[in-house]
Amino acid sequence: MASASSEPTVRTLVDEAPQDAVRRAVETLVADATAEDGVAPLSEQGRLDVHRDHGVTHLVAEAGGRTVGYAQLVDDAAELAVAPAARRRGVGGALLDAVLATDPAARVWAHGELPAARALATSRGLQVVRELFLLARPLPPEGDPLPQATLPDGLRARPFEPGRDEDEWLRVNAAAFAHHAEQGRMTREDLDERTAQDWFDPAGLVLVVPDDDPGTVVASHWTKVHPAGELGDEPVGEVYVVGVDPVHQGRGLGRPVTLLGLHHLAHDPRHPGLRDVVLYVDGDNAAALKVYRSLGFSTRGTDRMWARTADVAGDTMGA
Template structure:
């Protein structure tokens, strides 16, 4: 089937968004893993200038899609998907070539380390430069035990309050993930976009604050003009029906969406109890399993999660042109 050139666009029509979602759903069903992660899906209907859309066609039908985030920046990244019914016809390679023509330094995510993705990467001279591990573990009655989530003295936990906590959380998130290419650059618009999703539940967005006595003792000034006490750590959990259990795909798994500790409070024993607080919340919802994602080079976090009973069940790989 002859290929037409890949088309680049700054925005998608509603019909194109619907078609990309059809391709995404078909690929997920065929491969057992979603080819597009959360951010690209949220950005399908993003305003002009936020991302670049690359559309691949066969016989004038949209059969493949790639999204390029930050094409002019140092952290340009892309993800792509091809309709399972139209694979092995050159669409994937055409999209890949178009991505690197638009942004030669881009990095490409491949979810699940599938053989077809590995073969495509090898054919294009790409090398693996980063891994993201998906880890999982069962939830049970033990996760509800109060002792499992005891915070150090001078700290207390409460639920995130929309309209009050956005700026304080953004400041702590930026500090905790200052060297992370995605999480550390979240903006208020990004946060509000996620808060608008059906899965958002403020009760599962847990903030840990330092009491005034801890702030005074540490000599820590307020962040971004936010009066003390400010956010010392947090655990944002997520319950998305599309996140299926690795043990029973008919059931939903909870997710450790993101856990962070402000650098000013690292080493104070907050990481483990704030993680346990989120697990207790998810267990209290009756969920039987929880998953999380962690960078492969973050061995400290992997050790912490392994110690909490998590095991690696899948690996996403980021590729870049070999130099």
């Protein structure tokens, strides 16, 4: 633990991954912060990017010979975490100042509605430029029954097939999320990294394809199950990515494609008895919010992105 008199210093690593010992320390402080706050300080992509040595600027705060904070900057988006034992000692301020010195136009995520995060952002004159809602609903039998997922004529659902569908899924994902900074830039490396995780289940990545052209993806719903302790005391399902090829948008696919994934989670043989499902959606995505709320989702939390100007266009979802 850093002593109260230790002033934090910040090391900046550009296209250079932290050394193993520092990386392990960062993983520990992220876990400790998650347990303390009830919300992870880094997104899933942020946690994966801790290991990357290209395309990421890593900022490591140290005091008393220990790693007490961490931030990362990818393009112009930043996230930061401070060890609970080192809070209220200027670590968060030092990290945020270093991020803004590196990129004055940086947009900084604050996950959850934590008063300390708001206070830090406003102390640097930052304003909210984007909101990401966490929505949730109980699955049957605790929650309301799910409507049937009825696709338009000529379309059917099938599971993702590893080794066959990667490139086609990436094509549709890039098109559906062309204006979404995080999701739309997913590469084959990113996809392979996720499909190699223990949580990945090909049956949980539901593809919608034409009856007469099953190799072409029209839309998809990728589901995920978080283990107990990650989002609560029990496993929790997630509407991970819902995307519709823009060529097929306007056909009312968002609702049935969402339902396909919800039905999978409700009857997932790998995770029987799931009680809850969550999803993230941009606060300005009225169309997606309308679909999700019509399916019984309500707001459980909010992530906010802060920057020095409010004149930043909001992103849109691809559902």
